[in-house]
Amino acid sequence: MSKKRKGSEITQGDGGKARKLRIDQDEQNDTASSSHGDDSPQPIQGDEEARGQPPAWADSRHSLCSALPWFRSVQGGSYQSNKLCYGFLLDRDGGPLDYIDDEIVITRVGGDCKLDADGNLKQHKNQDESTRVVESLRESWMCLQAGCERFWTLKSGSTPSNLAYNAVFLDSREKSDDQIQPKFSLVPNLLADLSEYPDTSTHRVAWRGVVCPKCDKCISRTRWNRWVCNDPSDNNNNNNNSQNPGTCQWAMTMSMPVFSIRSVLADHEIGVTKRGIRTDKDALIQPKCFFTKPYQIVTYDLGDIGKIVHFSANRSTLKRLNGPNELFKRLQEVDLGLRRYPVKGQSADEMLTAHFAVNFGMPYKYVISVDSKGFDEAPAEIMYALGRLDWATKKAVGTEARESNELLAVGYFEDMSMGFHDDGEDSLGPSIATLSLGSQATMRFRLKKKYYNGSAANNAVLPGCEFFEERQKLKEENDNGKLDDDEYSIRCMKLTNQVTRREARDLITLDLHHGDMVVMNGSLLQKYYEHSVTSEGKLRYALTARHVLEEKLTVEERANGRYQFTEDQIYDGE
Ligand SMILES: O=C(O)CCC(=O)C(=O)O
Ligand SMILES: [Fe+2]
Numbered sequence: 048m049s050k051k052r053k054g055s056e057i058t059q060g061d062g063g064k065a066r067k068l069r070i071d072q073d074e075q076n077d078t079a080s081s082s083h084g085d086d087s088p089q090p091i092q093g094d095e096e097a098r099g100q101p102p103a104w105a106d107s108r109h110s111l112c113s114a115l116p117w118f119r120s121v122q123g124g125s126y127q128s129n130k131l132c133y134g135f136l137l138d139r140d141g142g143p144l145d146y147i148d149d150e151i152v153i154t155r156v157g158g159d160c161k162l163d164a165d166g167n168l169k170q171h172k173n174q175d176e177s178t179r180v181v182e183s184l185r186e187s188w189m190c191l192q193a194g195c196e197r198f199w200t201l202k203s204g205s206t207p208s209n210l211a212y213n214a215v216f217l218d219s220r221e222k223s224d225d226q227i228q229p230k231f232s233l234v235p236n237l238l239a240d241l242s243e244y245p246d247t248s249t250h251r252v253a254w255r256g257v258v259c260p261k262c263d264k265c266i267s268r269t270r271w272n273r274w275v276c277n278d279p280s281d282n283n284n285n286n287n288n289s290q291n292p293g294t295c296q297w298a299m300t301m302s303m304p305v306f307s308i309r310s311v312l313a314d315h316e317i318g319v320t321k322r323g324i325r326t327d328k329d330a331l332i333q334p335k336c337f338f339t340k341p342y343q344i345v346t347y348d349l350g351d352i353g354k355i356v357h358f359s360a361n362r363s364t365l366k367r368l369n370g371p372n373e374l375f376k377r378l379q380e381v382d383l384g385l386r387r388y389p390v391k392g393q394s395a396d397e398m399l400t401a402h403f404a405v406n407f408g409m410p411y412k413y414v415i416s417v418d419s420k421g422f423d424e425a426p427a428e429i430m431y432a433l434g435r436l437d438w439a440t441k442k443a444v445g446t447e448a449r450e451s452n453e454l455l456a457v458g459y460f461e462d463m464s465m466g467f468h469d470d471g472e473d474s475l476g477p478s479i480a481t482l483s484l485g486s487q488a489t490m491r492f493r494l495k496k497k498y499y500n501g502s503a504a505n506n507a508v509l510p511g512c513e514f515f516e517e518r519q520k521l522k523e524e525n526d527n528g529k530l531d532d533d534e535y536s537i538r539c540m541k542l543t544n545q546v547t548r549r550e551a552r553d554l555i556t557l558d559l560h561h562g563d564m565v566v567m568n569g570s571l572l573q574k575y576y577e578h579s580v581t582s583e584g585k586l587r588y589a590l591t592a593r594h595v596l597e598e599k600l601t602v603e604e605r606a607n608g609r610y611q612f613t614e615d616q617i618y619d620g621e
Contacts, residue, residue: 103234103258105265106293108136109398114256114265116231121398146212150220153212234258238274241301248272248303249460249585262295271385271403271458273300305379308372308561311486311584318362318562325556331510332555341621344442347555349510352576353477353569355492355555356443360562369431369615371562375484378456378588381426385458402465402582403458409595409608411453411472419453422610429454429590430616436480436564436592438618443566449476451592452608459486459582459589467493471573476594479573480566483559486584490565492555495577499551502543509575511554514542 105111112119118134120126126134135152137145146153189207190197199206238257247253256267259276266274269281277293308317322343324334334357337344341364347355365371385403406419407429422430433454440448457465470479493499494511501512508518518539525535554576557565567573580589597605 100263103263103265107267110256110265110267111136112256113267114237114258116235117233144212146217148217150223151217234263238299245302245304248301249306251460251462253301254460254463257299259295259297261297262293264293264295267387267399269387269399271383272303273298303379305376306485306586308375308485311586312561313487313584314560318360318365318560320361322359322558322560324357325558330555331515346443349569349572351571352509353567353572354443355557355572356439356566356568357557358439358442358564358566359560360564364621365562367621371482371484374428374431375561375588377426377428378484379586381428383426383429383456383458384420385456400465401463403460405456406453407456408451408453408610409597409600410604411455411475411593411595419604419607421607422454425454425610427616429456430610430612431618432482432590433592433610434612434616434618436482436590438620439482439564439566440478440480440592442620443480444478444568448478449594451480451594452597452610453595454590454592457589457591459488459587461585462582464581465579467491467577467579469495469573469577470567470591470593471570474596474599475570475573476596477570477572478566478568479591479593480564481589481591483561483563483565483587483589485561485587486582487561488559488580488582488587488589490557490559490578490580491553492576492578493553494551494575496550498575499548500543500546501539511551511576513546513548513551517542 103115105114108121112121115134118126118136120134120136124136125132126136135154137147137152137154144153145155189199189201192198201207237252237255238260241247241253254268256265257274258264259266259274262276264276266276268274269278276295276297320343321338324336324345326334332347332349334345334347337346341361343359343361345357345359347357349355360371384405386405387399387401387403390398390400407425408419408422410419422433433451436454437448437451440451494509498509499512501508501514501518506522508515508522512518521530521535521538521542524530525532530538559565559580567578595608597608600608
């Protein structure tokens with residue numbers, strides 16, 4: 048910023064001589080030699096050297112938004128709430144008419160920019176007579192009434208060449224109300240708060256970013272229990288900025304108390320003998336319930352597409368040796384290496400997942416940018432979970448089920464979730480099993496966008512698509528020859544054109560409780576449907592086992608997936 052303003056005075060910043068600007072309209076004439084005259088407020092010069100240090104800085108928008116309450120707009124340039132602008136993100140692509148001082152920001156948001164020869168985004172079109180937005184340019188007063196013969200003309204009759212803001216305009220504003228004070232400090236000291244209150248370690252506020260106390264960099268919480276400035280292991284992480292790693296090595300580890308299972312559950316009772324399941328008589332897929340002593344087993348059968356089997360553990364199953372209660376406690380005590388990764392498909396340094404993850408065994412697409420740890424590095428708790436998941440998979444699918452050779456551990460703090468996705472890589476076997484530990488969660492299944500309007504599923508009528516019953520009827524008529532293929536396509540297309548929803552409705556919703564296991568079986572289930580999970584408490588783990596097809600992997604990768612259960616890791620279903 049070249050100049051700073053205070054009230055109606057414009058003073059040169061950086062220790063320069065303070066000079067008073069006389070605001071005398073008569074003295075402003077057409078012949079101003081330059082609109083950037085000595086004593087006028089000046090727009091920011093893009094190539095000017097920065098002076099001083101900012102109180103906080105960030106190398107990605109995500110870390111800025113996570114660390115400072117003043118800017119929470121991950122995508123937009125302006126962060127506002129209730130018509131109040133809290134923060135404005137200006138980057139090097141500001142326009143030539145931008146003006147900023149202590150009290151005023153005049154700038155533009157997006158639009159009309161093009162990349163120049165050096166790859167910099169530059170404003171493509173400037174203010175001219177066709178854009179009459181700014182009525183405050185200093186060069187001289189002129190008429191801005193389109194159609195007037197003096198429109199966009201200076202007193203001399205010429206059109207303006209250099210544009211700068213009129214000082215009177217810059218000065219004309221209401222006095223600020225001293226009663227209104229900011230809600231937070233410019234850089235809140237979250238670190239001090241969190242070390243004082245370790246029982247909040249998994250609360251929403253604790254997975255915000257912090258500002259590095261050494262170098263003032265905004266740091267997202269990518270690690271389970273710590274913040275690391277310039278985390279060297281981000282190099283694997285698709286992070287653009289890792290090409291220019293910073294030198295500050297500050298890190299802080301949070302002491303995290305071990306939460307009892309009781310303290311993270313909202314339920315009255317842990318592990319009821321018979322669990323109520325969501326019942327909806329109109330639901331297309333009706334669950335079939337089956338009780339055994341240790342588990343209530345609920346199956347959602349989608350015919351040729353596949354099935355979802357939900358195992359709910361009862362109280363004594365939860366309490367067994369190496370069972371869910373113990374695993375929940377012990378997973379908190381070991382260092383699993385959980386961390387948050389950039390969301391796939393987003394620009395590399397932007398969004399991070401709203402859950403922590405770590406992969407064991409064979410590599411899996413979900414964490415493709417990080418090396419998977421071999422099962423030989425997995426803590427025993429992972430192997431106990433794997434044993435239980437293999438049992439559940441066999442129980443749901445039959446003895447032909449393949450043994451898992453990969454396990455993704457996911458950790459959720461308060462308000463964390465996993466958005467809609469499928470687990471259907473072509474390098475995976477058809478069965479996927481998950482063990483839930485800790486807080487309750489909701490799992491939803493729905494048809495993928497490209498199928499729910501009924502248009503793209505190889506002539507199959509998929510449960511959950513719009514106009515399912517009408518489509519089924521048409522298909523029957525087509526199958527038994529009542530409707531020829533052409534007419535059938537026309538009628539189907541007509542239905543597709545009537546679809547107004549953007550996304551499919553949920554087809555199946557599961558309430559996942561501590562100790563539950565869910566087995567999804569069928570590759571078509573992953574092809575046509577997607578699922579999401581929203582965690583509803585302060586701490587939850589999901590341990591998901593899959594079978595990655597060996598032929599898709601290198602010899603070294605295959606070695607990671609080998610393991611030998613100890614006797615007690617083989618689960619007997621009790
Ligand atoms: O959190 C869960 O229960 C499931 C997680 C999941 O869908 C996955 O890891 O792919
Ligand atoms: Fe999944």
